[in-house]
Every structure is written in C-alpha cells, then in structure tokens.
Amino acid sequence: MSGREFFTARTVADALAGFRPGHRTAVADVTLADALHRVPATDITAPGPLPGFVKSTVDGYAVRAADTFGASDGLPSYLDLLGAVLMGAAPDVTVRPGGCVAMPTGGVLPDGADAVVMVEYTAETMPGTIEVTRPVAPGGGLVRADEDVAAGAPLVSGGRPLRAPDLGLLAAAGVTRVAVHARPRVAIISTGDEVVPPSTTTLSAGQVRDATASALAGLVTDAGGEPAVAGIVSDEPGALKTRLTEVLPDADLVVVSAGSSVGARDETAGAVAAVGDVWCHGLAIKPGKPTLLADCAGTPLIGLPGNPLSALVVFGQVGVPLLWRLAGCETPPPAPSTRARLSRDLPSAAGRLDVVQVRVRDGAAEPLFGPSALLSVLTRADGYLVVPEPSTGLDAGAEVEVILYR
Amino acid sequence: MSGREFFTARTVADALAGFRPGHRTAVADVTLADALHRVPATDITAPGPLPGFVKSTVDGYAVRAADTFGASDGLPSYLDLLGAVLMGAAPDVTVRPGGCVAMPTGGVLPDGADAVVMVEYTAETMPGTIEVTRPVAPGGGLVRADEDVAAGAPLVSGGRPLRAPDLGLLAAAGVTRVAVHARPRVAIISTGDEVVPPSTTTLSAGQVRDATASALAGLVTDAGGEPAVAGIVSDEPGALKTRLTEVLPDADLVVVSAGSSVGARDETAGAVAAVGDVWCHGLAIKPGKPTLLADCAGTPLIGLPGNPLSALVVFGQVGVPLLWRLAGCETPPPAPSTRARLSRDLPSAAGRLDVVQVRVRDGAAEPLFGPSALLSVLTRADGYLVVPEPSTGLDAGAEVEVILYR
Numbered sequence: 001m002s003g004r005e006f007f008t009a010r011t012v013a014d015a016l017a018g019f020r021p022g023h024r025t026a027v028a029d030v031t032l033a034d035a036l037h038r039v040p041a042t043d044i045t046a047p048g049p050l051p052g053f054v055k056s057t058v059d060g061y062a063v064r065a066a067d068t069f070g071a072s073d074g075l076p077s078y079l080d081l082l083g084a085v086l087m088g089a090a091p092d093v094t095v096r097p098g099g100c101v102a103m104p105t106g107g108v109l110p111d112g113a114d115a116v117v118m119v120e121y122t123a124e125t126m127p128g129t130i131e132v133t134r135p136v137a138p139g140g141g142l143v144r145a146d147e148d149v150a151a152g153a154p155l156v157s158g159g160r161p162l163r164a165p166d167l168g169l170l171a172a173a174g175v176t177r178v179a180v181h182a183r184p185r186v187a188i189i190s191t192g193d194e195v196v197p198p199s200t201t202t203l204s205a206g207q208v209r210d211a212t213a214s215a216l217a218g219l220v221t222d223a224g225g226e227p228a229v230a231g232i233v234s235d236e237p238g239a240l241k242t243r244l245t246e247v248l249p250d251a252d253l254v255v256v257s258a259g260s261s262v263g264a265r266d267e268t269a270g271a272v273a274a275v276g277d278v279w280c281h282g283l284a285i286k287p288g289k290p291t292l293l294a295d296c297a298g299t300p301l302i303g304l305p306g307n308p309l310s311a312l313v314v315f316g317q318v319g320v321p322l323l324w325r326l327a328g329c330e331t332p333p334p335a336p337s338t339r340a341r342l343s344r345d346l347p348s349a350a351g352r353l354d355v356v357q358v359r360v361r362d363g364a365a366e367p368l369f370g371p372s373a374l375l376s377v378l379t380r381a382d383g384y385l386v387v388p389e390p391s392t393g394l395d396a397g398a399e400v401e402v403i404l405y406r
Numbered sequence: 407m408s409g410r411e412f413f414t415a416r417t418v419a420d421a422l423a424g425f426r427p428g429h430r431t432a433v434a435d436v437t438l439a440d441a442l443h444r445v446p447a448t449d450i451t452a453p454g455p456l457p458g459f460v461k462s463t464v465d466g467y468a469v470r471a472a473d474t475f476g477a478s479d480g481l482p483s484y485l486d487l488l489g490a491v492l493m494g495a496a497p498d499v500t501v502r503p504g505g506c507v508a509m510p511t512g513g514v515l516p517d518g519a520d521a522v523v524m525v526e527y528t529a530e531t532m533p534g535t536i537e538v539t540r541p542v543a544p545g546g547g548l549v550r551a552d553e554d555v556a557a558g559a560p561l562v563s564g565g566r567p568l569r570a571p572d573l574g575l576l577a578a579a580g581v582t583r584v585a586v587h588a589r590p591r592v593a594i595i596s597t598g599d600e601v602v603p604p605s606t607t608t609l610s611a612g613q614v615r616d617a618t619a620s621a622l623a624g625l626v627t628d629a630g631g632e633p634a635v636a637g638i639v640s641d642e643p644g645a646l647k648t649r650l651t652e653v654l655p656d657a658d659l660v661v662v663s664a665g666s667s668v669g670a671r672d673e674t675a676g677a678v679a680a681v682g683d684v685w686c687h688g689l690a691i692k693p694g695k696p697t698l699l700a701d702c703a704g705t706p707l708i709g710l711p712g713n714p715l716s717a718l719v720v721f722g723q724v725g726v727p728l729l730w731r732l733a734g735c736e737t738p739p740p741a742p743s744t745r746a747r748l749s750r751d752l753p754s755a756a757g758r759l760d761v762v763q764v765r766v767r768d769g770a771a772e773p774l775f776g777p778s779a780l781l782s783v784l785t786r787a788d789g790y791l792v793v794p795e796p797s798t799g800l801d802a803g804a805e806v807e808v809i810l811y812r
Contacts, residue, residue, distance in 0.1 A: 032604070033635075036624045037812075050782075052609055059668050087641065087667060088600030090611035104667030106600055106712065108612040119668075148780045156785065163811045164624025165784035168714050171604035172617035172781055194494030194512055198438070198577035203458055205496035206514040211578035218442045218570025229439075235493065261493060261510030262465050262525075306512065308574050333812040336740035374554045375578055376456075378571035379562065405569045406443075406739040 009282030011389055012353045015293060015318055019279050022298035024328045025182040025252055032167050037224055038180035039328045042158040046173045049146035054109040056085075058141045061100040061122055061130055062113035065138040077132040081124070085110060100130050109142055116141030149173065159329055161224065183226040184326040187251035188213050190232045191240055191268060192259040192306065197232065211308045211375055212257040219315055223323040223332070225253070235264050240271035244296070248275065252326050253300050255319065258290070260306025265290055268303050276301055284352040284389065288314035300326075308375045313355045313384075336404040337383070340365035347393040357381035358402055365402050381405065415688030417795055418759045421699060421724055425685050428704035430734045431588040431658055438573050443630055444586035445734045448564040452579045455552035460515040462491075464547045467506040467528055467536055468519035471544040483538040487530070491516060506536050515548055522547030555579065565735055567630065589632040590732040593653035594619050596638045597646055597674060598665040598712065603638065617781055618663040618714045625721055629729040629738070631659070641670050646677035650702075654681065658732050659706050661725065664696070666712025671696055674709050682707055690758040690795065694720035706732075714781045719761045719790075742810040743789070746771035753799040763787035764808055771808050787811065 010018075027041040056062070063079060071077040083093035084102035091110035093101055100117075101110050109116070118141060121134035149155060155173055156166045162178070170178065190210045198209045210232055217227035228251070233243045240256070247254060258268035269281060269292060276296030283291040287310035292303030302319055304311035324332040340358075343366040348354045358365040360382045368377050383404035387394060394400065416424075433447040462468070469485060477483040489499035490508035497516035499507055506523075507516050515522070524547060527540035555561060561579055562572045568584070576584065596616045604615045616638055623633035634657070639649045646662070653660060664674035675687060675698055682702030689697040693716035698709030708725050710717035730738040746764075749772040754760045764771040766788045774783050789810035793800060800806065 032620045033623065036627055051614060053611055085612075087598060087665065087670070088602075088610075088612045088614075104669065106598075106612075106614070106666045143780065148782045161812075163785075164621045164628060165718055165781065165811070166621075167624045168617035168621030168718070169781050169785045171620040172615050172714070174604060174607060174615055176604050192493060192512075196494075198580060198582050201580060203580075204494075205459055206491075206494045206512075208457060208494075208512070209578050209580055211574035214438045214577040215570050215572075215574025217439065218573045221442055222570060259493070260512045263510065264493070308578070312571055312574070334742035334744070334810045336742045337744075338740070339745065374549065375571065375575050376554045379569075379575045404740045405571070406567075 008278065008280050009284060010280040011284045011351065012317055013389060015280065015283060016321055019293050019300065019318075019322070021300050021322060021326050022295065023252075023326075025184050025326055027179050027181055029177040029179050032171055032176055032178065035162050035167060035178045035180060036164065037161045037333075038178070039161050039224070040156055040158050041179050041181060041328060043154040044156050044170065044175060044178060045152050046149045046155050047151070047175070048173070049151045050148040050172055051143065052145055054145050055143050056103045056105055056107045056109060056116045056141060057143055058116055058118045059105050060103055060116045060119045060141060061132070062095055062103045062110050062116050063100045063132070063136065064095060064097055064113060065115040065136055065140065067098060068115075068117060068132050068135045071132045071135050073133045079130045079132060081128050081130050114138045161329055161333055181328040183224055184252035184323050185228055185250060186220045186225045186253045186255060186323070187228050187230045187247035188216050188220070189230045189240070189243055189247065189254065189256045191235065191256060192232070192264055193235045195232050212304070212311045215308060215312055216255060216257070216315060219312065219320065220323065223320045224327055225323045235259055235267055237267065240268060241274050244271060244275045248296055248299055251299060253302070253319070253323060254296065255302050255304060255315065257304045257311050258292070258306050264306065268292065272301060272303055283314065283318070285314060285317060286352055286354045288317075288355070291318070293318070309378055312378060317353070317355065336406050338402050338404055339399055340402050342394055342396055342398045342400050343367070344396045345393065346387060348387040348391055350392050351389055353389050354387035355384050356387065357384050360402055365400055414684065414686050415690060416686040417690045417757065418723055419795060421686065421689060422727060425699050425706065425724075425728070427706050427728060427732050428701065429658075429732075431590050431732055433585050433587055435583040435585050438577060438582055438584065441568050441573060441584045441586060442570065443567045443739075444584070445567050445630070446562055446564050447585050447587060447734060449560040450562050450576065450581060450584060451558050452555045452561050453557070453581070454579070455557045456554040456578055457549065458551055460551050461549050462509045462511055462513045462515060462522045462547060463549055464522055464524045465511050466509055466522045466525045466547060467538070468501055468509045468516050468522050469506045469538070469542065470501060470503055470519060471521040471542055471546065473504060474521075474523060474538050474541045477538045477541050479539045485536045485538060487534050487536050520544045567735055567739055587734040589630055590658035590729050591634055591656060592626045592631045592659045592661060592729070593634050593636045593657035594622050594626070595636045595646070595649055595653065595660065595662045597641065597662060598638070598670055599641045601638045618710070618717045621714060621718055622661060622663070622721060625718065625726065626729065629726045630733055631729045641665055641673055643673065646674060647680050650677060650681045654702055654705055657705060659708070659725070659729060660702065661708050661710060661721065663710045663717050664698070664712050670712065674698065678707060678709055689720065689724070691720060691723060692758055692760045694723075694761070697724070699724070715784050718784060723759070723761065742812050744808050744810055745805055746808050748800055748802055748804045748806050749773070750802045751799065752793060754793040754797055756798050757795055759795050760793035761790050762793065763790050766808055771806055
C-alpha cells in the first residue's frame with residue numbers, strides 16, 4: 001500500500017459529521033398510496049379538528065350526566081327514550097332533562113347530552129323507558145371534537161419517514177397528497193477488468209461476476225433510494241472519468257465499487273479527483289479501509305473497496321445515513337437488533353470502527369471470520385456488531401447489540 | 407355486548423398456531439432487481455464453485471511457499487521475477503522453484519505457486535529479482551476455488567426473504583432469476599354508513615374519513631403483500647356479502663374493517679358466515695377484542711375492529727405473520743426494537759395479550775393511554791410493548807422490549 005493512499009484518512013464518526021450532502025432532493029406531491037416511508041418536507045398540519053364532532057366511544061345512551069348521579073342497581077335512574085342516533089348522520093333529537101337517546105359507538109352526541117352511559121349498565125324495562133344502574137360523569141363515554149387532533153396541530157413531522165399509521169391519520173384528516181422529498185437517485189458503477197455482468201454464463205479464468213452492484217441496489221432500495229445500475233467500467237485510463245461525467249448530472253449520489261488491486265484503486269482515485277474534491281481517502285473502518293469520499297460539485301461520491309463484503313459494510317455505515325439525509329431525514333429509521341453475549345474475544349484497534357459479521361444462536365453472538373473477499377460470510381450472518389472507534393476490543397461474554405439483517 | 411359475540415373467542419397464540427392459510431401463493435421467476443425481500447420457494451444452490459479459481463487476496467507475488475521458509479529481514483529469500491498476472495486473465499506463466507510472479511489482489515494463482523506473499527514484505531532490489539523478508543505458509547494470501555461457496559451448496563434458503571447481500575451472492579453465482587412466491591394480494595374492505603373516502607373535503611355530521619384502509623395498505627406493503635383497497639361498503643344488509651363474493655376470487659387474504667357499533671359488527675359477522683367458516687369470533691387481545699377470523703374456502707379473512715387503532719394493532723399481531731406465511735415464510739423478518747424501563751405500572755388481565763403504545767425517551771418507555779378510538783395515539787408512539795397472555799401486568803421500572811415503528 002502506498003503511503004499516499006491513506007494520507008487523508010478519516011474516522012467514520014468524522015465522515016458522518018463532516019461529509020454531508022450539499023443538497024436535498026426535490027420535493028413533490030405524491031398520493032398516500034405512494035407515500036409509505038417517504039420523507040415529508042415539512043410538518044403537515046390538520047386542516048380541521050379530528051374526529052370533528054363529539055363522538056360516542058361506546059354503545060349506549062346519550063344522557064345528561066346529572067340525571068344519572070347516584071344511580072345504582074338498587075336505585076336506578078329512569079330516563080325517557082327520546083329517539084336514536086344513526087351512524088354517519090346528524091342527530092334529529094335533543095336530550096332534555098330526564099331524557100336519553102340511543103347511541104351507537106361512533107355516533108354524534110345530540111344537543112343537550114354531555115355523556116354516554118354504556119348499554120351494559122342499562123335496560124329497557126318498559127318500552128320507551130331506560131333504566132340506568134351506574135352513574136356516568138360529564139364527558140364519559142365520548143371523545144371531544146378535537147381530542148384526536150386539534151385544527152392546525154401537526155399530523156406528521158417534516159423529516160420523519162411516514163409510517164403506515166401516519167397514512168391513516170392523514171387520510172382521516174382528508175390529506176390525500178403529501179409533499180415529500182424525491183427518492184435519491186443512486187448511480188452504481190462497478191469497475192475492474194475482471195468484472196463481468198451477472199448474466200455471464202461461463203467465466204474465463206480470473207473473471208468474476210459483478211456481485212456488488214446487485215447487493216448495493218438492494219441496500220439503496222432499503223434506504224429509500226432509487227438505484228440506477230450504471231454498468232461495469234474497465235480499468236483503462238480515462239474510462240471511469242468518462243462514465244462519471246455521464247452519470248453525475250442525473251444522480252444524487254454516485255457509488256463506485258473500485259477495483260481491488262492497488263493499481264485499480266489508484267485509477268479510481270485519479271478519476272474521482274478529476275471530477276470532484278476528495279474529502280477523504282481512507283476510512284478508519286475494518287473492513288473497508290480503502291474507501292474514498294468526494295464531493296462532485298454538491299453531489300457526494302463514495303468510492304467503495306473492491307471486495308463485495310467490504311463494499312457493503314462501508315455502504316451500510318456511511319452510504320445509508322447519507323441517503324436518508326439526501327431525502328431530508330437526519331435520523332434514519334431504526335434497524336432491527338438484538339442483545340446477545342459474545343462467544344469469544346474480539347480484539348480491535350483503538351481509533352478504528354470494526355464491523356464484525358455474526359451468527360446469533362440461543363443468545364450467543366458468534367463472530368464469522370474468514371477472508372474479507374468472501375461474500376458468503378454476509379449471507380451466512382444474521383447481522384453484525386460494531387466495535388466502536390475508542391474500543392480496543394470486546395471480551396468473550398460481553399453483552400453486545402447485534403444489528404440484524406432483514 | 408352480547409354473550410354470543412364472544413362465544414368462540416380465542417387467544418392470539420391459538421390464532422397464530424391454528425389459523426393457518428390453506429395455501430401458499432404461486433411461485434414465479436423474477437429478476438434480481440425485483441427479488442429484494444421476496445421469498446424463494448426452495449433453496450437455491452450454486453451451479454459452480456465460487457470464486458471458481460484460486461484467487462489472490464493481496465497484492466504481492468505468487469510463490470512456492472517452500473522458497474520463502476526462513477526468510478527474514480536479515481536473511482531474505484531472493485526469487486526470480488518470471489512475469490505478472492493481469493486482472494481477469496489466465497496466467498501465461500508457471501512458477502518454478504526459485505521463481506515468483508507479480509500478483510494483483512483478485513488475480514488467478516499461476517500453476518506451480520501455492521501462496522502469495524504480500525508486497526509489503528518484498529522489494530525489487532534489482533530488476534528481475536524480488537527480495538522476500540517474511541515466510542508465507544502454503545495457502546497464504548489466497549482463497550481456494552470453492553472457499554466462498556462449493557458447487558451445489560445452498561446460496562440462499564427457501565422460505566427466508568432475500569436480503570440485499572443475498573442478491574449479491576446470487577449475482578456472483580450467475581443466478582439472475584429466482585423462483586419466489588408471489589406477493590399475497592390483500593383485499594381491504596371498509597364498512598360503515600359513517601365512513602367516507604379520504605378525498606371527501608367537507609364532512610357531514612357524524613361522517614368519518616376512511617383512515618384504516620390507507621394505514622392497512624401500508625402495513626400490507628411492509629409485510630411484502632400487495633394491497634388492493636376495495637372500497638367502502640354500507641351497513642345495508644347484504645351489501646358486504648356481495649362485495650366479499652366479488653373480491654374473494656382475486657385475493658389471498660381478505661381484511662374487513664368492521665363497523666364499530668354492535669349492529670355493524672353483527673352485520674359483518676353474518677356476511678362472513680355466509681361466505682366462509684368462522685374460526686373465531688373474539689380474540690383475547692386489548693385493544694382488538696371484537697376480531698373475527700374465518701376461512702373462506704382456503705382464503706383467510708380477518709374481520710378487524712371498527713376503530714382504526716384496534717384494527718392496526720390486530721393486523722400487526724395476526725395479519726402480518728399470516729401474510730408472511732402466505733408467501734412461504736414461517737419466520738417473519740425481525741422488527742426493530744429497543745429495551746427500555748417502564749415508566750409506570752401496567753395492569754393486565756391474565757389470558758389476554760395487551761398491546762400498549764409507548765413513547766421512548768432516555769431509555770424510559772411511557773405508555774400512551776387514551777380512548778382507543780384515537781388514531782393519533784399510534785402516530786405519537788415510537789412503538790409498542792406486548793404484555794404476554796399469562797401476565798397479570800408489569801411493574802414500573804421493569805425492563806421491557808419495545809417494538810419500534812419504522
């Protein structure tokens with residue numbers, strides 16, 4: 001390895017804090033059906049109160065609460081049945097003292113009433129007369145007209161990806177289109193004379209099919225982005241620079257899986273330097289040290305290591321948060337995780353983030369080792385654990401948090 | 407509530423164990439670009455070994471390991487440089503005793519060599535002569551031709567949703583189409599005379615916009631299904647039965663958000679009983695008791711409670727695992743979660759599953775209460791915790807696992 005290569009090395013923490021996109025993606029309206037996990041540009045407020053009317057939460061009778069005070073099995077209140085409220089319709093009757101109106105759950109409280117007594121505590125002892133055996137307090141058995149949401153209150157927050165229940169609340173408020181950030185477009189370029197398309201049936205000696213692009217496309221989709229697989233570029237001088245120039249205008253983020261040999265990495269670094277400003281060359285992460293970050297006139301570029309496992313690890317740690325930021329979300333949604341006990345000692349160098357693939361069995365996290373060139377390590381893993389930058393390692397038996405793949 | 411209504415009540419555990427779909431969705435080939443989170447019908451095995459050749463994992467020199475034994479800074483081995491291996495090409499040279507060949511990371515090991523010594527431990531002291539200052543063991547600096555995956559070994563497992571790295575391994579093996587289960591089609595029917603489409607600008611008294619269908623569609627999408635919002639059906643006798651008959655032929659699962667009043671629930675139960683066999687009527691879950699499960703000639707049907715929060719809770723507990731099973735996956739992917747300390751006592755009835763919405767702040771889980779008719783409880787929550795069926799409640803300060811919304 002040349003000394004030059006890691007001259008501008010940085011920590012992952014530095015990269016997350018300092019390598020920030022210079023832009024956010026454009027904002028456009030989408031329907032609720034297209035809004036799941038999209039990021040609203042701003043808070044969206046309720047046009048009116050919800051539910052919008054004083055609503056019964058039980059089946060029973062709308063009453064004046066005072067008419068039920070002191071009611072018991074031994075000494076019931078007797079109320080005149082004045083009518084019934086129908087679902088979805090305005091009441092056509094007013095509750096006067098000593099009267100009551102039959103109410104379905106979800107019905108509109110009639111004028112004059114201030115509570116709904118549950119049907120369980122009533123009986124129609126004679127036609128037209130309702131016996132009430134429990135008192136109900138004013139406000140009992142109902143929700144206020146603005147109890148779910150007040151007019152002007154936020155329904156959902158800008159910057160937080162929309163979850164399924166959010167879509168329900170927006171629908172309830174009559175908001176059927178939402179201004180959200182566009183999915184970041186991610187151009188994925190593979191490089192290397194040895195790399196051939198996955199559809200290649202028979203390989204010549206030394207050829208490898210492009211694994212990284214397909215896997216990266218999946219990670220991009222999971223992070224709310226729109227992958228654009230931009231093909232394989234040879235190690236021929238100038239070829240990568242040409243391809244970068246072509247893809248940059250239509251990309252919010254460019255990802256290059258660099259060749260794995262020193263020569264190929266140097267070629268990548270040169271091409272990137274020709275189209276942008278290199279922010280760091282070398283990241284204190286294992287695996288993934290030969291990572292390159294650059295700013296191409298506001299479009300971030302990540303030069304990933306050549307081997308697929310390292311490339312995917314780095315993209316998960318650096319690319320995924322960057323993608324969410326491009327879409328206007330500073331705090332990515334939580335990932336699945338589990339607590340487990342480490343099955344063996346795990347040494348690490350201070351100042352370097354270690355990402356260790358693990359299998360989890362019966363509460364034990366077993367690190368999977370092997371040459372980092374092996375992609376099957378990733379597919380055999382249930383998830384990974386992170387040994388943070390300051391740590392010099394973890395002891396067997398330590399409780400660790402494993403981020404689970406899904 | 408009528409006693410009849412909960413005559414065939416069951417626990418959630420019973421439902422998960424016993425209310426199982428009678429079919430799986432059809433299997434069809436998709437491209438890797440469409441395969442993310444889809445469920446392969448069977449194991450997919452490697453057509454050949456990976457990487458498929460003996461591959462260098464370092465930049466350096468291919469050697470006969472025996473030629474480096476005993477090499478040190480004080481007493482280096484000197485080897486004749488016989489040529490160089492190029493990326494993606496077969497070596498055109500054989501390593502004879504006392505010779506070596508320049509190797510890039512990822513190159514093919516030439517005949518005669520059995521190890522690669524890292525460039526860091528070498529120097530080209532004279533043109534054509536390489537000085538080696540560290541010994542390398544046979545097999546050092548390389549991976550075997552089948553070290554990533556052996557021919558015939560499983561690349562991915564049937565029944566486990568495909569993750570991004572799986573797509574990479576399949577691509578590496580030249581598998582570009584995968585036989586996966588179709589996304590289960592979920593017909594979502596809303597009922598109730600009071601329910602109007604979300605696009606309704608001005609509500610009449612007592613009307614509510616359909617919140618549940620939009621939110622359910624999101625949950626269905628999250629669980630790998632394909633939602634088909636099938637509109638709003640009035641409480642008019644016969645209307646629901648007619649609609650059910652229409653949607654059943656094209657659905658793998660039918661979800662009905664029943665009206666919330668007793669009358670509307672009875673109407674739903676009657677319609678469902680007319681088109682299928684009721685498996686249970688009443689579920690021991692809070693919120694969500696008035697849930698109905700039925701088998702319509704092999705197509706499962708879930709009759710959800712009328713209020714949106716309860717409906718979404720029940721769908722998450724019962725509908726989501728059912729959807730994954732329909733797609734051939736017995737163990738749904740893990741959900742994000744976090745451990746927190748309960749901020750207050752949480753009573754519960756034994757024999758009933760309680761699903762409690764919580765906010766999580768600084769490691770404390772604060773239950774959000776309020777009438778279950780309020781959808782905003784769900785959107786304010788960070789997640790929920792489950793008080794299991796045998797429990798009679800949890801004490802303040804207890805460590806709980808909160809399932810986080812994403």
